[in-house]
Amino acid sequence: MALMPGVTRRLIPRNFTRGGQTAVHGVLLHIMEGTLDGTDSWFRNPDSQASSHFGVGRDGRVFQWVDTDDRSWHASGANSTWLSIEHEGRGGDSLPPPQLAATARVIRWMHETEGVKLQLADTPAERGIGWHGMGGSGWGSHPDCPGNPIKRQRPAIIAAARGTTEETDMELTDAVKLPAWGPASWPKDVGLQDGKISVNTALGSTYGHAQRSAENSAQLVRDVQDLRAAVADRGAGRARASGLMTTPEPSGSVAVELAQLRGELGAGLAEIKGSLGVLVERTARTDADLKQLRADTEGSARGLQHEIDELKRARWPLAQIGSLLAVGALIVSVVALFTSN
Numbered sequence: 363m364a365l366m367p368g369v370t371r372r373l374i375p376r377n378f379t380r381g382g383q384t385a386v387h388g389v390l391l392h393i394m395e396g397t398l399d400g401t402d403s404w405f406r407n408p409d410s411q412a413s414s415h416f417g418v419g420r421d422g423r424v425f426q427w428v429d430t431d432d433r434s435w436h437a438s439g440a441n442s443t444w445l446s447i448e449h450e451g452r453g454g455d456s457l458p459p460p461q462l463a464a465t466a467r468v469i470r471w472m473h474e475t476e477g478v479k480l481q482l483a484d485t486p487a488e489r490g491i492g493w494h495g496m497g498g499s500g501w502g503s504h505p506d507c508p509g510n511p512i513k514r515q516r517p518a519i520i521a522a523a524r525g526t527t528e529e530t531d532m533e534l535t536d537a538v539k540l541p542a543w544g545p546a547s548w549p550k551d552v553g554l555q556d557g558k559i560s561v562n563t564a565l566g567s568t569y570g571h572a573q574r575s576a577e578n579s580a581q582l583v584r585d586v587q588d589l590r591a592a593v594a595d596r597g598a599g600r601a602r603a604s605g606l607m608t609t610p611e612p613s614g615s616v617a618v619e620l621a622q623l624r625g626e627l628g629a630g631l632a633e634i635k636g637s638l639g640v641l642v643e644r645t646a647r648t649d650a651d652l653k654q655l656r657a658d659t660e661g662s663a664r665g666l667q668h669e670i671d672e673l674k675r676a677r678w679p680l681a682q683i684g685s686l687l688a689v690g691a692l693i694v695s696v697v698a699l700f701t702s703n
């Protein structure tokens with residue numbers, strides 16, 4: 363089963379062959395000669411005997427009508443080996459920027475999910491991004507589907523598909539919203555004292571590592587957002603240009619930037635992993651240190667108690683002191699007796 367996430371699922375109950383997609387040579391672009399909603403209705407009609415895997419509106423809305431495991435009925439002899447995208451509009455139209463961008467997203471997904479090659483196909487023997495009319499009579503004789511302007515936009519579509527980043531529901535900023543965890547300051551790290559690490563030092567060190575990891579994450583997200591903004595600016599400029607130009611502008615710079623972005627992301631994640639590794643190690647160390655500290659303290663306390671007991675018993679024998687005092691008093695009495703006479 364292959365359903366594209368993030369698009370409107372409008373699976374139709376008929377007019378397709380379940381499990382009939384025996385191969386994927388690429389995707390054929392079509393023009394609806396009508397609207398997205400009208401086509402949605404027509405594909406549900408038993409009389410139409412027609413369908414498409416996807417439909418893209420001029421406003422960028424995307425409908426998925428048929429699972430890509432199933433064969434849509436869009437180009438006669440090509441049905442079992444080519445996927446399909448219908449476009450809202452009339453023959454001779456070009457795709458406005460939202461429609462072009464949406465088509466690029468669908469093609470990007472087909473590339474990742476179905477192995478559609480991001481290259482031009484202009485004959486049935488080729489593989490990649492083709493068009494309905496290229497198959498001639500064997501594909502239903504639709505030489506003007508989808509029309510020259512859209513055919514010429516395919517390089518721009520491919521460039522956009524290469525540059526498309528998958529959007530997720532999660533805002534990047536949400537992932538690293540830093541809570542006010544940990545106190546504003548921490549006792550000075552004094553290192554080992556008498557061969558032992560103090561509790562404050564151990565906790566402070568752990569907290570320090572955790573905070574540094576969080577700061578690294580926040581910085582990484584800011585860098586990624588800057589890069590995404592830069593890539594989006596370029597993409598918007600390219601889409602504007604492609605609407606006006608009859609020949610595609612050279613592609614590649616966006617792809618290069620994305621490759622760099624991926625590289626930086628990889629490096630950033632490796633750094634975070636490293637910091638987390640250190641943090642985990644420090645936490646384990648802290649546990650061991652605390653255990654040792656407790657054992658030492660208990661040992662010392664037991665020793666001290668023992669010494670006190672010894673002192674009580676051996677060095678300050680109250681019975682002997684009592685008898686010594688008694689002897690002392692006797693001597694004093696005797697001396698007093700001799701000196702008084």
Ligand SMILES: [Zn+2]
Nearest residue numbers: 392393494507
């Ligand atoms: Zn067509």
